[in-house]
Amino acid sequence: MSSHGPVMRMWLMGLLLIGGGALAREPQVLPDFDLERLDLNPGAAGSLLVGTGELLPAGELRLSAMGHYQHHPLVMARGNKRVAAVGHRVTTHLAAAWSPVRWLELGAQIPLVALQRGDDLRAEGIAPLAEYGIATPSLSARVSLLSQVAGMPLDVALGVGVGLPFASASLLASDGKPSYTPRVMVGRRFGWFRLALEAQGLVRPLLQTSSTAPYQQADIGNEVRFGAAVATVGRRLRWELNVRGSVPLVDQPSSVELLLGPRFLMNPSMEVFTIAGVGVGSAPGTPLFRVMVGTAFGDVTPSRLPGESSINCSPDLPHSYEECPDMDEDGDGVRNLVDQCPDVAGTLERNGCPRRDTDNDGIEDILDACITEPGEAVWKGCPMPDGDGDGVADEKDRCPEMPGLADHEGCPKRDRDEDGVEDDLDQCPVMAGPVERQGCPESDADRDGVVNRLDSCPNVAGLETNYGCPKHEMPLVILTPTKIELTSRILFEPGDSRLRRTSDAILTLLAKVLNEHPEFPLVVVGAHTDDRGNRESNLRLSQARAESVRRFLIQKGVEPERLDAKGYGQDRPIDSNATASGRENNRRVEFEIIWPE
Structure with missing residues (x-):
């Protein structure tokens, strides 16, 4: 309580009247x-x-x-x-x-x-x-x-x-x-x-x-x-x-x-x-x-720090789900923070969403990438992708923009170099060669009986059974008519596009092989992921990883115009994503040789 005691000092300037004469003034x-x-x-x-x-x-x-x-x-x-x-x-x-x-x-x-x-x-x-x-x-x-x-x-x-x-x-x-x-x-x-x-x-x-x-x-x-x-x-x-x-x-x-x-x-x-x-x-x-x-x-609503709930987190005040992560708007026992359907009551195992199958294809909407089109589980509920309508899925169609034959992997029957060997069997589809050389001309720089195009060691004589390399040398890079295959995996930092140091050796050897094969006009570095996470995020991650491999090869002397980088994300699996080993197989980097038409 306020103490207005005997020593109250006041600010009264000019207070008048001293003694008994006060009333006279x-x-x-x-x-x-x-x-x-x-x-x-x-x-x-x-x-x-x-x-x-x-x-x-x-x-x-x-x-x-x-x-x-x-x-x-x-x-x-x-x-x-x-x-x-x-x-x-x-x-x-x-x-x-x-x-x-x-x-x-x-x-x-x-x-x-x-x-x-x-x-x-x-x-x-x-x-x-x-x-x-x-x-x-x-x-x-x-x-x-x-x-x-x-x-x-x-x-x-x-x-x-x-x-x-x-x-x-x-x-x-x-x-x-x-x-x-x-x-x-x-x-x-x-x-x-x-x-x-x-x-x-x-x-x-x-x-x-x-x-x-x-x-x-x-x-x-x-x-x-x-x-x-x-x-x-x-x-x-x-x-x-x-x-x-x-x-x-x-x-x-x-x-x-x-x-x-x-x-x-x-x-x-x-x-x-x-x-x-x-x-x-x-x-x-x-x-x-x-x-x-x-x-x-x-503007009387207090601001909030990152991670704090908003003061508006009351049923009768307007707010967004993001403002109030700890609330449960639809009363289904799943907090807004993790509820993927915050305005509709659902179940915990479906992350707050109810069971729905709009297209009646047997795949719940929460797992269905095409909720209005009936599809198959292997395509995540979407119809089989077949852009040219030839009955061959785009993933397996070597000619996805041109109708072809199923036994020709979706491509029409063609023989561009007119050497009597169809392109799908011709290891040199733009250069005429005999049938016994699988359509390739007689080009064998080290004269070991293995044509340069399939010779993993083109400058050193080797064995055909060892991919053109000497008997004592185990080839780590294997050449096929359409691909370059590596015997060891290319590894990245988890969830990142940075290459691990353990991949330097195999990529350095790949750069050496590319420099020894100038006849390869274009090699596409293709990166793939499994289906965990967001599809768009996976697409961006795979593109960044493909670019990292391309930059490494350029640093090792490969001409930039001979390399292209493509990120395919999770859209081209080679195995089931339902198992750990299948997902590991789907996380890969491939090198495809592109020949001119």
């Missing part, structure tokens, strides 16, 4: 100064009264109005006699805050005195105070230095306020000249609550008083003010506890106030609040107790 008005100690936080981010270092988000506007009652904010003493110069004071505070950019908040406050009454001191030669009028309006600016929303560990801001001397006379509401309030604000959220500290200086005109007045007095001047707040966050109903105090830099008592109250979000654009507390100390403007009730409009 005309009553005089108390000298004006700003009695109000309440300083609202106009943006109210985190606290209504204490700056937390957090500003309004960019572009947001907050308007607030508050009714305020103070009991005995100004009590004077002479000996054992105490009088309430201001016993009851009712004010209205209008405040606005706006952030044009994320690091700047501008504010304005206009306090209005609606009713002010105290003891009748005319017998003491003191005229009554005005009962109502405009108090000192103020403007403020705050600049954010650090922000938790931006990933910093704290909210830190600097600010300055200016009190304008436009108040009504005889109201104890103005210092007569501008006052200035520089401040520093620091705060941090800790899960469900926030802590904040504020320090400010009050620079105001010095009002020196006389010791000969009937009532004890003190000078009015500069002060150091401080504030601390503890507030809950992340809920529609929030509480805050504020401690505010001052240390004067002139001959004046200090004071401390303790204020507690709730604030409630009515809807995303309106909140109501109330604050009440007691004062300790005899500094002018420190009431025995004060009560405040108000409302705010505009």
